[in-house]
Amino acid sequence: MPDHSPVALSTIGKKILMGATGLALVGFVIVHLAGNLLLLSPNPDHFNRYAHTLESMGALLYVAEAGLVFLFLAHIYSGITVYWCNRRARPQSYKKSGRAGGVSRKSSSSTSMIWTGLILFAFLIWHLWEFKYGAGVEQGYAVQLGSEVVRDLHRLVVESFQKEYVTLLYVLVMILLGFHLRHGFWSAFQSLGLYHPRYTGLIYGSGVVLAVLLAVGFLFIPVWIYFLGGG
Numbered sequence: 001m002p003d004h005s006p007v008a009l010s011t012i013g014k015k016i017l018m019g020a021t022g023l024a025l026v027g028f029v030i031v032h033l034a035g036n037l038l039l040l041s042p043n044p045d046h047f048n049r050y051a052h053t054l055e056s057m058g059a060l061l062y063v064a065e066a067g068l069v070f071l072f073l074a075h076i077y078s079g080i081t082v083y084w085c086n087r088r089a090r091p092q093s094y095k096k097s098g099r100a101g102g103v104s105r106k107s108s109s110s111t112s113m114i115w116t117g118l119i120l121f122a123f124l125i126w127h128l129w130e131f132k133y134g135a136g137v138e139q140g141y142a143v144q145l146g147s148e149v150v151r152d153l154h155r156l157v158v159e160s161f162q163k164e165y166v167t168l169l170y171v172l173v174m175i176l177l178g179f180h181l182r183h184g185f186w187s188a189f190q191s192l193g194l195y196h197p198r199y200t201g202l203i204y205g206s207g208v209v210l211a212v213l214l215a216v217g218f219l220f221i222p223v224w225i226y227f228l229g230g231g
C-alpha cells in the first residue's frame with residue numbers, strides 16, 4: 001500500500017523543491033557560462049564591460065542575487081534532507097552497488113549526487129570569495145572604460161587561472177559539475193512528474209548533452225587562459 005504519512009509527503013515536497021530549484025539553477029549556469037565566454041575575447045574590455053553592466057543594474061541585481069541565494073540554499077537544503085530521509089529509510093547500504101538499468105537510470109553520478117553537490121557548494125564559497133568579493137578598484141584592479149574607471153575583473157580572473165593549482169581544481173570541479181548535471185537533469189524531470197516512457201531516452205539524452213556542453217564550456221575557460229594567457 002502506498003505510504004501517505006506526513007513524512008513521506010514532505011519527502012515528496014522536498015524532491016519537488018530539489019527538482020524545481022535544480023532546473024532553475026541549470027538556467028543560471030547556462031547564462032553564467034554565456035557571459036564568461038567573453039573571457040575568451042582578445043579584448044579584455046568586452047568582459048569588463050559585461051561585468052560592469054551587471055554591477056550597474058543596482059536594485060535589479062540585488063533582487064536577482066537574492067533569488068539566486070534562495071535557489072542555492074533551497075536546493076542544498078532539500079538535497080541534504082532527501083539524502084538523510086533515504087538513508088534513514090534504508091540504514092544499511094546495499095552490499096553490492098551497481099547499475100540498476102532500465103528506467104531507474106541508476107549510475108555512478110546518481111549515487112554520488114550528494115558528494116558532487118557538497119563539493120560544488122564548497123567550490124562556490126571559494127569561487128565567490130575569490131571573484132565576486134575579491135580584489136577591486138581599491139586594490140588597483142581598475143581599468144578605464146570610456147569615461148569611467150571600473151573594476152578590472154578580467155585581470156583578476158586571468159591572474160587566478162595562471163596559477164596551476166587553480167586551473168587544475170577548476171577542471172576537476174567542472175567535471176564533477178558535469179556528473180552532477182547529467183543525473184540531476186534527468187532526476188528533476190522525474191521528481192516533478194514530467195516524464196513519459198516515450199520521452200525517457202530524449203530527456204536522459206538531453207541531460208547528458210547539456211552536462212557535457214556545460215562542463216566542457218566551463219573547463220575550457222581556465223585551460224585556455226592557462227595556456228594562452230587570456231586576451
Ligand code: HEM
Pocket residue numbers: 029032036051054055065068120124127128131132133153157170177218219221222
Ligand atoms: C570557468 C568557470 C567559471 C568562471 C570563469 C566564473 C567566473 C565568475 C566571475 C568572474 C564571477 C564574479 C562576477 C561579478 O562579481 O560580477 C562569478 C560569480 C559567480 N559565479 Fe562563477 N564562474 C565559473 C563557474 C561557475 C560555476 C560552475 C558556478 C555554479 C555552479 C558559478 C556560480 C557563480 C555565482 C553564483 C556567482 C555570483 C553571481 C552574482 O551574485 O552576481 N560559477 N563567476
